[in-house]
Amino acid sequence: MAGEKWGMVIDVDKCIGCQACVVACQAENNIPINTEDLYNQRRAVQWIRIERYWEGEFPDVKARFIPVLCQHCSDAPCEPVCPVFATYHNPEGLNVQVYNRCIGTRFCANNCPYHVRFFNFWEPSWPESLKNQLNPDVTVRSRGIMEKCTFCIQRIRRSTRDAKAEGRGVEDGARELNPACVNACPTDTLFFGDLNDPDSKVARMSAEETGEHGRGYHMLEELGTEPNVLYLKKVDKNAKEASHA
Amino acid sequence: MDLTRRKFLTLLGGSTAGAVLFQACGVPEAELLVEAPLEMPEDMVTGLDTWYATLCSECGNPEGIVVRVMEGRAKKVEGNVDYPINQGKHSARCEAALQGLYHPDRISAPLLRVGARGEGRWEEISWTDAIARMAHQLGQVQDKSSIVLATNPVGGHLGKVVERFASRMGIAHMPYETLDETNLRLSMERTYGLKAMPDFDIGGASYLLSFGADFLSTWGSPVRYARAYGQFRQGDRERGTHVHVEPRLSTTAANADEWVFVNPGWEGHVALAIANVIVERGLGDSSAAAALTGNGAVDLGRYAPERVADRSGVSAERIRRIADEFAGHPPALAIGGGSAGAHSNGLANLNAIYALNHLVGSAGKPGGVIPNPGPPFSDVPEAPARTSYADWRGLTGRMSRGEVSALLVRGANPVYGMPKVTGFEDALLGGRFNVPLIVSFASFMDDTTALADLVLPENHGLEDWGSDVPDPGPGYQAVGIRQPVVRPFFEGRGVHLGARSFADALMGIAQTMEVDLGLEGESFEDVLQAGARELFETGRGSVRANDFRAFWNGALQRGGWWDTTAAYSGPSLSPRQIASAPGEPSLGSGAFALVPYPSIGITDGRGAHLPWLQATQDPITTASWQTWVEINAKRAEEMDVREGDVIRLTASNGRSIEALAYPHPGISPDVVAVPMGQGHTGGGQYDKDRGANVMSLLDSLEDSETGALAWAATRVNIAKTGGWMRVPRFENTAPDLATDEDQHIIKLTAEDS
Structure with missing residues (x-):
């Protein structure tokens, strides 16, 4: 089998909407503070976000949560439209954004059906003292650059390098390998690993859950983007195999 | 050798010399290969990090955390895998400790x-x-x-x-x-004879009945509970059923299989009605039932579902069904707190709720209420x-x-x-x-x-x-x-x-x-x-x-010490007679019941100075940075209130606050809910003079027995001020994607695979 293919499994039945993944991602990836102004300009950046959907009306009402992040599509609509090859598919199955190449055409964001690509409309800024917290492994993206979820590639790189130096493989589900959101999630909604390794948790879950009685589905799968993020259906005893768009 | 930069580069140019030079510096050759320039920029790895174990300082019940430190600066917080409370998990609040450490408004001298x-x-x-x-x-x-x-x-x-x-x-x-948690603490003492809070074995329960406590976001030890909730949902056992009783659709209510709206202050009555059904039908532990009622001294008949239904707003039929399910799915666990205990009859409410665990035999058993032993120190209070x-x-x-x-x-x-x-x-x-x-x-x-x-x-x-x-x-x-x-x-x-x-x-x-x-x-x-x-x-x-x-x-190194064998060894949690049955709650006056709730990020205001927590969306409204009023969408339409309209809420004591309307379909037409934590008169750049402080308008109502603040008992009238402001929220920031009718973002299944 050729190399790794990183993927994620998200069990929607466990997601409680607590936002731990969102803030973990902000901290790990040097995402600028989403100020009130940025929210109001609709320019808040959240590489992973929790969407909330209403169903019904009081008193028969449900609010349902789902984490949405870059689906790292195998057939990614964002990739072919980049005129400068800033967004490309790397050999490990990651949809990667090369900041140094990006010229900010925003074609990719326009073409992404999941709305998980974010444009830096402003130069990111932090009060001087808060810069002490910035993660040295992650570039701060400047104005005019597109950015998105990387599956915390810096963690993948660091843990693979460390494993290599110690002459071992990277352990499936290792804390140092997992993206920040996966480690944070208090309910274990998120799983990360190598889909090419048949023994990995995500590969086993994918195999089980995409079967006839499985709960697995891909978001907007009718678009044929072949995402590497597998969602597991929410269990609702009264469900009629459907919900909201 | 006098090594100038130019010389260094010259040396590096010749590969043998370069290798020799690096060998001399003690850098293994493998390092050079990894850092080869052919790798993409995102492949770069720099510096060495160290992780230290410590405790989180942002919440009342600290989680064990590990902090990544590079070159003397803290970079990232994650959960401590070894620590028994959170076992590697953490919340948004733990993460934001870093911003507290390097905050621009920190006071640096007396x-x-x-x-x-x-x-x-x-x-x-x-x-x-x-x-x-x-x-x-x-x-x-x-x-x-x-x-x-x-x-x-x-x-x-x-x-x-x-x-x-x-x-x-x-x-x-x-x-x-x-x-204040006076009622909760006293309830533990009255119901179970415990001074310290017990652990709730949510992960081991089959049926979970919670009242008021928003335990998945801010109540008690939320990271611990959330972790257990993951087990409860998709663990090794059959998927558990969760029913949540609360006047507001909170994060916990949203996650429950069934949310039961209850009129504020009547939670205890509903709990006793459930107890009444269980006792009447002989579904539960009969000796516990006898002990709880003092062999009939407390007349549970007064709380028959039909008698409670009208005032509590929960139908008799529904109460009976929940009672059946609760007694029929052992181990079943009842939890109460938050707004359910924040009334003039708060303690009695909580006592009634926690007594349910006695009836179904969950007190002191796995999947139920697990008492905690005292601390291993001679002079640290329990x-x-x-x-x-x-x-x-x-x-x-x-x-x-x-x-x-x-x-x-x-x-x-x-x-x-x-x-x-x-x-x-x-x-x-x-x-x-x-x-x-x-x-x-x-x-x-x-x-x-x-x-x-x-x-x-x-x-x-x-x-x-x-x-x-x-x-x-x-x-x-x-x-x-x-x-x-x-x-x-x-x-x-x-x-x-x-x-x-x-x-x-x-x-x-x-x-x-x-x-x-x-x-x-x-x-x-x-x-x-x-x-x-x-x-x-x-x-x-x-x-x-x-x-x-x-x-x-x-x-x-491990962040603490624990002994998994040192469990509680005190007297068993035997049922005691329900001392004070809940009377009617005394509420303020006004057209709407006001439900204040701690925000998921800034909680009761203690995290308001931290920008990450300010920016954390409220799970239900997706709003942040401001104070908003959750109001029923239909009722708002009738009142011609639109999102962002500035609303004045006035309590009968004359105090008022102004906040932004956020109409949504998930709240009762008779209730308005306002998040706590904003409206600070003193603070720094992120919290001062931002939003409104809902605590400030509360009536001075307290539990008649314990004196705890009845913070969920105030009622308000509301009026438009004519002002408008955009609600900073994440919802609808991206346009809806046109998809096929039958394609859904969240798919549901009735089957538990």
């Missing part, structure tokens, strides 16, 4: 007020000067009991130091919480001391009569949390300088600190020592140890300025005043080590070593 109180003019003074001034002023007070030390509820060894300081100095210690709202109302009276000579505050913000109608702030400031001295130990300006005469800056939790006996614990003895993971950020300001540990500051004051605290050693670290020595001498638990040094290092 401040002396130079203008009028609250004017905000300060002068930096040295620690020696500050402590001398304080010691002098406190020394002059004849009746030392007129000095009040108000802290957050502090446990562990800090709790010990604070208690010792208060008792040896002869001053009054009054722990303060915005949402649970931190607490006071009720009534105590604070009493203090307000004493202050206005000039009977309080000094108020020392730490980790408490009563000026913010006390309902305005109580008159706390007026009593504190008063025309006649009622309280001659106000000292605040704080890292940041807040509403109370802004009024202080002297501010003594505290070390951040990540720069400090400490310990915590988790409360609630994990069902066995556990101790968390806090260690400094970085050197103090203000170290560069010298020994006379900068921040200090609160415990060390107290010890310094006592020393200056020549009061012997009878503590082991000179510093807080010594006190902590003496405590650790006690653990070492037990010779059991997760850390064992031949000598104390090794033990201490081991405990610091």
Whole structure:
């Protein structure tokens, strides 16, 4: 089998909407503070976000949560439209954004059906003292650059390098390998690993859950983007195999 | 060899020379290969990191965390996998501790007020000067009991130091919480005979019935509960069923299989109606039923579902069905708290709810209520001391009569949390300088600190020592140890300025005043080590070593000490007669019931200075940075209220606040809900004068028995002010994607695979 293919499994039945993944991602990836102004300009950046959907009306009402992040599509609509090859598919199955190449055409964001690509409309800024917290492994993206979820590639790189130096493989589900959101999630909604390794948790879950009685589905799968993020259906005893768009 | 840059590059050019040079520097050849320029920029890995275990400092019930430190700076917080409470998980609040550490508004030296109180003019003074001034002023007070030390509820060894300081100095210690837990704590004592909070085995339960407690977002030990909830949903066992009873659709209600709307204050009646059905049909433990009712002395018939249905708003049929399910799916667990206990009948409500566990045999059993053993220390209290709202109302009276000579505050913000109608702030400031001295130990300006005469800056939790006996614990003895993971950020300001540990500051004051605290050693670290020595001498638990040094290092490395075999060994949790059946709640007057709720990020306001927490979306509304009013969408339409309309909420006591309307379909037409945490009159760039403080308009209602603040009992009238402001929210920031009718973002299944 050729190399790794990183993927994620998200069990929607466990997601409680607590936002731990969102803030973990902000901290790990040097995402600028989403100020009130940025929210109001609709320019808040959240590489992973929790969407909330209403169903019904009081008193028969449900609010349902789902984490949405870059689906790292195998057939990614964002990739072919980049005129400068800033967004490309790397050999490990990651949809990667090369900041140094990006010229900010925003074609990719326009073409992404999941709305998980974010444009830096402003130069990111932090009060001087808060810069002490910035993660040295992650570039701060400047104005005019597109950015998105990387599956915390810096963690993948660091843990693979460390494993290599110690002459071992990277352990499936290792804390140092997992993206920040996966480690944070208090309910274990998120799983990360190598889909090419048949023994990995995500590969086993994918195999089980995409079967006839499985709960697995891909978001907007009718678009044929072949995402590497597998969602597991929410269990609702009264469900009629459907919900909201 | 004189190695210039040019020479270096020349040498590097020749590959053999380069290799030799690097060999000489001790860099293995493999490193050079990894850093090859052919790799993409995202492949770069720089520097070495170290992870240190410590405790989170942002919540009331600290999680064990590990902090990534690079070149002396803290970079990232993650959960400590070993720590029994959270087992590697953490919340958004833990993460934001970093922003507290490097916050631009952190106070970096003792401040002396130079203008009028609250004017905000300060002068930096040295620690020696500050402590001398304080010691002098406190020394002059004849009746030392007129000095009040108000802290957050502090446990562990800090709790010990604070208690010792208060008792040896002869001053009054009054722990303060915005949402006081008096009722919950008393309920544990009355229902189970427990002083410390028990653990709720959510992961082991099959059926979970919760009342009011938003345990998945802010109530109790949310990370622990959320972790267990994941097990409850998709663990090794069959998927559990969760029914949540609350007047508001909270995060917990949204996650439940069934949300039951209840009129505020009637939760206890619903619980007793469920008990009534269980007893009547003989579904539960009959001996427990006899004990709970005192062999029939308490007439549960008064709480027959039909009698309760109208006023509680829960139909008799529904109550019967829930009772059937609750009794029919062992192990079943009932949890109550939050708004269910924040009424004039709050304690009785909680007692009724927790009594349900006796009826279905879940008290003291797996999948139910697991009692916690006492701490493994000889002189650390089982649970931190607490006071009720009534105590604070009493203090307000004493202050206005000039009977309080000094108020020392730490980790408490009563000026913010006390309902305005109580008159706390007026009593504190008063025309006649009622309280001659106000000292605040704080890292940041807040509403109370802004009024202080002297501010003594505290070390951040990540720069400090400490310990915590988790409360609630994990069902066995556990101790968390806090260690400094970085050197103090203000170290560069010298020994006379900068921040200090609160415990060390107290010890310094006592020393200056020549009061012997009878503590082991000179510093807080010594006190902590003496405590650790006690653990070492037990010779059991997760850390064992031949000598104390090794033990201490081991405990610091793992973030604490725990002994999974040291479970509760006290008397069994036998059912007691329900002492006081819940009477009718006394509510304020107004067209809408007001449900204030702690925000998921900034909670009761303690995290409002941290931008990450301010920016954290509320799960239900997706709003942030502001104060909004959740109002039923249809009702809003009738009232011609649109999202962003500025609404004035007025309580019957005359106080009002203004907040932005957020209509949604998930709230009762008779209820409005407002998040807590904004509207600070003192603070910094991220929290001051932002939004409105919902606590300020509350009626001065309290539990008739315990004096706890009935913060969910106020009713309000609402009116449009004519103003409009955009609600900063994430919802609909991206346009909807046109998809096929039958394609859904969240797919559902009735099957549990």
